[in-house]
Every structure is written in structure tokens, then in C-alpha cells.
Amino acid sequence: MRYSTGRDHLGMQATSVATYSFLVPGLTNLTQRARYYSFYPWLVDKYAEEKHNANLAEFNKFIRRGELLYAFVSILSDAEQRAVVGSLFVRNYVRENGVPKSTTIINLAEYADYQKNIKTYWQLQGGGFSQYYLGPLTEMGILSKGKAHRLPVVTEVGKQIADNFEKSIGNDAKKAILAAINKGTVRYSEIEKHLSVIMPNKIRAGGREANYLLQHLIPKAKEDRGLNRRETILSYIGYLKQDDIIDIQYDFPKAIYYGEGNNKNKLEFTGDAGSLYGWHFYQVSEYIHYALEYTLFYLLSILHDNGGWIAIDKCVEQIKDDVLNKINSVLPKVTNIKKTTTVSSLTSNLKAFKKASRHGKGSPEWLLPSRNEFDEENLAKAILLLLVLYIRHEAEIEDLSVYGRKTNTLRDGSHVDILQYCQSEVTSTLESFIVNLVYKKVISRHLDVSYRKMRTDEKNTLKFQYENASLSGLEIVNPVLTSPRLASVMNFMKDLGLVSADNKPSAIGLNILNERT
Numbered sequence: 001m002r003y004s005t006g007r008d009h010l011g012m013q014a015t016s017v018a019t020y021s022f023l024v025p026g027l028t029n030l031t032q033r034a035r036y037y038s039f040y041p042w043l044v045d046k047y048a049e050e051k052h053n054a055n056l057a058e059f060n061k062f063i064r065r066g067e068l069l070y071a072f073v074s075i076l077s078d079a080e081q082r083a084v085v086g087s088l089f090v091r092n093y094v095r096e097n098g099v100p101k102s103t104t105i106i107n108l109a110e111y112a113d114y115q116k117n118i119k120t121y122w123q124l125q126g127g128g129f130s131q132y133y134l135g136p137l138t139e140m141g142i143l144s145k146g147k148a149h150r151l152p153v154v155t156e157v158g159k160q161i162a163d164n165f166e167k168s169i170g171n172d173a174k175k176a177i178l179a180a181i182n183k184g185t186v187r188y189s190e191i192e193k194h195l196s197v198i199m200p201n202k203i204r205a206g207g208r209e210a211n212y213l214l215q216h217l218i219p220k221a222k223e224d225r226g227l228n229r230r231e232t233i234l235s236y237i238g239y240l241k242q243d244d245i246i247d248i249q250y251d252f253p254k255a256i257y258y259g260e261g262n263n264k265n266k267l268e269f270t271g272d273a274g275s276l277y278g279w280h281f282y283q284v285s286e287y288i289h290y291a292l293e294y295t296l297f298y299l300l301s302i303l304h305d306n307g308g309w310i311a312i313d314k315c316v317e318q319i320k321d322d323v324l325n326k327i328n329s330v331l332p333k334v335t336n337i338k339k340t341t342t343v344s345s346l347t348s349n350l351k352a353f354k355k356a357s358r359h360g361k362g363s364p365e366w367l368l369p370s371r372n373e374f375d376e377e378n379l380a381k382a383i384l385l386l387l388v389l390y391i392r393h394e395a396e397i398e399d400l401s402v403y404g405r406k407t408n409t410l411r412d413g414s415h416v417d418i419l420q421y422c423q424s425e426v427t428s429t430l431e432s433f434i435v436n437l438v439y440k441k442v443i444s445r446h447l448d449v450s451y452r453k454m455r456t457d458e459k460n461t462l463k464f465q466y467e468n469a470s471l472s473g474l475e476i477v478n479p480v481l482t483s484p485r486l487a488s489v490m491n492f493m494k495d496l497g498l499v500s501a502d503n504k505p506s507a508i509g510l511n512i513l514n515e516r517t
Helices: 012-024 035-052 056-077 087-097 108-112 127-139 156-169 171-183 189-197 208-217 225-240 251-261 273-308 312-331 342-354 376-406 415-425 428-456 487-497 507-516
Strands: 105-106 143-145 153-154 186-189 464-467 470-473
Touching: 012 143, 012 225, 012 273, 035 056, 035 127, 035 143, 035 156, 035 171, 035 208, 056 087, 056 108, 056 127, 056 171, 056 189, 056 428, 105 108, 108 186, 127 143, 127 153, 153 156, 153 376, 156 171, 156 189, 156 208, 171 189, 186 189, 186 225, 208 225, 225 251, 225 273, 225 487, 225 507, 251 273, 251 464, 273 376, 273 415, 273 428, 273 464, 312 428, 312 470, 342 376, 342 428, 376 415, 376 470, 415 428, 428 464
Parallel strands: none
Antiparallel strands: 105 186, 143 153, 464 470
């Protein structure tokens, strides 16, 4: 079978991914610019108006040329533009050919038109549009499937957005785009003269285009599928109003999780309680899968250092001994812990850290082991992290389970399963807890997940070989946190004028927050 590095080697990230997909529908980690949500509907609408042809190859040619033109305009006008489909190709073009002169003719047809075994700006026939944006635009009700053909078409909403995009860019830009797509070439002077207005950062805050996009990004109707996205955006704006942000991807869910235990005074989060609890649910999932992924990373590092085949019981014994060697020196008040100490005795000591603030000793954030360092202290932190999370959420396990089932975000091997496992082991000795955890939740779990991928995807994602009760390492993988689409949320808020460049709510953002709350 073809080997694949794969992701989610314990199958535990799936719950996190399902959760942020539920909380931020219609956006993905790769759909980071708001203007694509008006540019693509405009392209789809113009194809229908101009071509009257349901041929998929012709449709793809039209979209691909428009998409690549957009990349050339964006990067040649401002090389610092990010999250632009085709930007890597354009940067390589400039590196190889130099900055174009006014008379330079850029051959869109050569670089964009799909031909088998010929390298163009995008490998898949539908371009970045079909790979990244078609699904989200359909999910948000901006595009839909055609009734009598395979091509996407604009909905009534999509038509309004497309029309307002056209009004925003003006007639000269419209003519220049369509001429370039139809001819398959564009002169650089045309880009300089007419097309900088189409760039991702050229949406006028408060303008009709931005307002139409906002109506569908932050819908008013409670029954709308965008409710969770709406509540996430409003809560995020409210958070930015109260506190500085360092990491746009991770600070927001952590702020919700710690509540009173954030660095500053208690943060107030207004909005739908279910959406806010969803980010709490997500953060618990993140901490737990990360702790177990670190344990897998540690096991793989042992296999790598020793080389060859090692008996499983020897590997597990070393992990258990390494935890016990350091567990008494990680946290104050956690001392005299032995292999015969019961889990309940250890968790009784850990209750002193149950309400530890975000960066205080004993908090999940403080206990988070290093992503790259393979040592006993980080391993002990990973095990303590699981147990601290258990005592923090001991009375909440059923609530977490109910939320996950109700929202259909709970997946096999989730953080709820691990919390239930900890609950079932409270009378066990620490030695037994660690040994069973590594056997059942790391080694067996990785084999189970990998064999399922072999069966369904025909991919080999095994990180160790298993034979005759022994293991042999294949590859070391580091623990990772998932990316919960919040960078895309932040980019959208900035593109639409809700948030300033320094991550503070604008007057428009505050007005929307006040109106909707």
C-alpha cells in the first residue's frame, strides 16, 4: 500500500474537527478571505450569462483563468497579500521572469488551462474554487447545484452578492476581467490601470458588498444554520473588546475555557450558551488528545533511539518508569507518589489545582507538554494533564457526552471516552493506570486507527510495525493541536471592517455587537 504520513494517528482529533466545523460552518482553514465569497459567485454568474454552455471543461477553464488572474492582480499589486489562491505560482513567476513591465503580456491560458500531465498553477481541474470554496459557498446558500446540469449556479442570495461585487469594482474592471478570461491573456498595464480594485483587501467597510456578505456571515434569524458562526463572531468581537490577543487561532477558545481564570478580570461572553459551551467542549478535546499524542511521540522516540525490534512490555515498562521518575517533581503538593499509589489518592492531591488560572502551575495550559522535547518531565506532564482534566470535569462527563451526541460532534475515541476511562480507573494503582493507558489508548488505538485507514483509504499510516508482541519504529510524529478556523474568522472580520489591523473591534464591529446582543 502507498505510505502516507497521515494525520490524527490516534483518531482523537476527529471530535475537535467535527466541533469547530459545527461552530464555524461555511468557513474552513483554507477559505481565509471574505472577498472570494463575492468574487466566485460573480464568476459563476458571469459564466452563465456569457457562455450558455453546460460543459464542465469550459466552465473550469473560465473559473481557472479568472482565479489565476485574481492571483496575478493581488500579488503583483501587493506582494504581502496572504491566503490568495495561486499566489505561490505568481511569486515563482515573478522570481523567474522579474516584475512585469507595462507592455508585458501574461499568458493566462498557458498557465491556467488544465491539460493532463502539463504543469499549471493548480493541479485539480476545478482549481482552488472546487477544492476550497465550492463546498462552503454551497453550505452558506450562495451557490447551489444546477437542476439540469452539473455546474454550480448562483442562488438568489448569490446573485445579490455578485451584483454588489460588480458595482463595487466598476465597469472598467468588469470589462478587463472578462476580456482577459476570454482572450486568455492580460497586459500588465490593464492590471495597473483597472484591476487593483478587485484585491481581497479592497472591500469598502460599510459598503453594499461588505454589508451583503455580513448579512450571510452573521445572520439574524435564530433558526439559520449560521447561528453558531454568528455567535462565534459576536463573542470573538466581544472578547477582543476586553482583552489583548496574541494568538488569533487559539486564544479565544482558551479564554472561554478558563473563564474566571484568565489573566485579567473575569471576561464576559455574551451570546448563545450552546455555542459558547461548544468552544469549551472543543478545548477539553484539544488538551486530552494532545496529552495522548505526546505519549505516542514519546513511545516512537524510544523506538527510534533503540532501533530494531523491542518487546511491547519493555516499551510500556520504560514509559511507566519514566513517568514515576519525574511525577513527584512537576507540581508542588504532588509528592511521595509511588507505583502503588492509587489514582484516587493522586487526584485528591491534584484537586488543589482544579481552579488554577490559565498560566498558573497545575492548569491544563501550564501542563501542556512540549511539542518537540522528548524527556521524562514532559511525559509526566502529559499524564498529569489527563488527570487534572479528569478532576476538572469529573462532574461534567455526562454533560460533555450529551452535548457531543446532541450536536453530532462526538467521534469514536473522543475525550469523553478518555475521561470515562479515567473514571473507571480511580481505584487502580498508578502503575496499572499508566500501563493500561499506554496499551489500550496509545498502542492498540494507533493500530486500530491505522488499520481502518488501510481498509477504507488504502493508505498505510502506521508509525510502528507490530509483530510477535514487539514493536519497531517507522516514523516519529509530534503532537499537534488542531486549527479551529479562527484565523479565517479573524481575516473575515478584518476584510469586512469589523476588526482593525491591530486586532481591535472597529466602530462597525462594535455597532454590530451592540445591535445583535
